[in-house]
Amino acid sequence: MYHIALKMLMGDRGKYLGIVMGLTFASLIMTQQPAIFLGLMTRTFSFISDVGLPDIWVMDSKVQFVDDIKPLQDTELYRVRGISGVEWAMPMYKGMLKARLADGTFQTCIVIGLDDATLIGGPPVMLQGKLEDLRRSDAVIVDIDGAKDKLAKPSATPGGKTKPLQIGDDLELNDRRAIVVGMSKVSRTFQAQPVVYTTYSRAKNYAPRERKLLSFVLVKAKKGQDLAQLTKRIRETTGLAAYTSSEFKDLTYRYFMKNTGIPINFGISVTLGFIVGAAIAGQTFYNFTLENLRQFGVLKAMGTSNWVLLKMILLQAILVGSIGYGLGVGLTALFGYSMRNTILAFRFPWQLLIFSGAGISLICVFAAIISILKVIRLEPAVVFKG
């Protein structure tokens, strides 16, 4: 019986390809669009992911997301250090400063100031140079994407290709000299600005004069310390906000979800993909069932039960669904792979596989149900009418 079902399905190659392509298309859109969406949203908190060492971030209680810097007094660092359960606490400066390039143009950079002694919070991957090189005078570490693109040196001849920034080159940050001593690889940030790492005290010199400059206090909890309790204790003792890394990521993520149009845009794309996929696949599948109605009628007249017919249709639906789904996610992965070196945001977690799988299943079930209703209501006599 199932063999007949498969024969029926693949017999008409055009219809078969039509259904599979509809489902592939739906699956592609339902995977690729959310992947880009997730990629974009991951970028909003990529900085938090990059700073992996501390457990807890302490900041002003009014901070809404990671780029919303409300600086603290320098002494808050020592207040946080004095809380029991804290293994260490380190200062971090994060701010936007203007770098002046050799040709006189200005480029806004994210400047990160790390604790002078320990350099905690440094870039995850160093491509050239060492993090310790930051101890040299006027030293900064630049991220490779920024060095190749936004901070690149202009060519000697007008209209020529720009030269990437290299170790030993200098920059001008807020009228002060900065020497590149290393190249790092960081996760891309949402606004795609170059990231410049330096020490905390040097960052204070680069930053415009302000009364407060401490952006974050990075805290490592003692071994065995319950993080929720520690954040509560920090909040109670200092009156500042304290989040674990994942809480801070959530905070940032929620801010972007609530205050930007990104989720709506991508939500619409995904819904459209679903609707169009459902319409194409559902309609083609229904058409295909209609065309094969005679065969079903024959089978029914031969005494095949409704239950077996139902299983046959389900098998057909599952088969085209799986093929469409596999092709769709495969194409998405291929898309992500081919775009891996571009600025495109792309992130493909396992949840997304399940999400698009569920979407495709829904379409298949929908398509199968309308076909099944038609077959069950079918009178075997219809075969003899034509």
Added chain:
Amino acid sequence: MKTKWLLPLLAIAGFLFASYTVVNGSKPTPVAPAVAEPAFAPYKAFIAGAGIVEAQSQNIAIGTPLPGIVKSVAVKVGDQVKTGDVLFVLDEREHRAVLGVKKADLSKALADVKVADASLADARSLLKIAESVTDRRAISTEELLKRRNAVLIAKAKLQSANAFVQQTNAGITDTQTTLDRLVIRAPVDSEVLQVNVRPGEFAQAGALSTPLLVLGNLDQFHVRVDIDENDAWRFDKNSKAVAYLRGNRQFKAELTLAYVEPYVIPKKSLTGDSTERVDTRVLQALYRFNRDQIPIYVGQQMDVFIEAQDVSNTSNNESQLKPAGPQS
């Protein structure tokens, strides 16, 4: 029937590739390790503060009483100096010239005294001759009076000349004092920590942001710890304290309290820079430690932890909380 298998195979390949992408993409971001292990507190509850190492005598910023060009610097960094040793000398040519003029004035004044002396002797002898005349008719009363007055005037002139000698002498002493003030000497036995003057530079009088010379007694070090005013109430003079060297937490020193400055001051730069931001007030406690324990220099920063009572569950036992702050 190749096409029969083509699509399912492609689909399986696609799914596998997607799974590979998922596994590959969900690798956690590598974590940048700390270059140096940060200092951590050996106590359960503690106050943390930044400390700056200073000499026991505190760091003495040497000033000059008079502004001027530096002529010579007699010491170099690291020299041990005794009280009264010359540190540097300012240009004294102008005052030397004044001294020469004043000395010449003195010789002139001394000569003037001699002249006045001679004039007096002359007047006296003339008066004597007149007085020795017995016949009153031989000399007029007017003439006699004139000669008497001449003696008085000569006496007064001699006094004036003598006074001028004194005045000139005082002037010379004044110039010599000025010359002496151009030589800057060590106020105490100490070591030269910093020399910021070089011959030919202009040394400004008054309090400077960069002192001309820094002296300090390095027999024992003190570490000056800033305690945030918000934490000051938890500070207990009798609790233990420990300081870690920045950059290598293997180096630590046990601290003993030397004294507490009971006046809470605006937080000043630990870097010594006069433009550093003043953003809060701090209590400063000074701790003593043995300088042989760790390799350390004056002016270096340390991470200091002072043991304090545990206030992690303040809400439960508010009544047990006693202020540890100002004690007698």
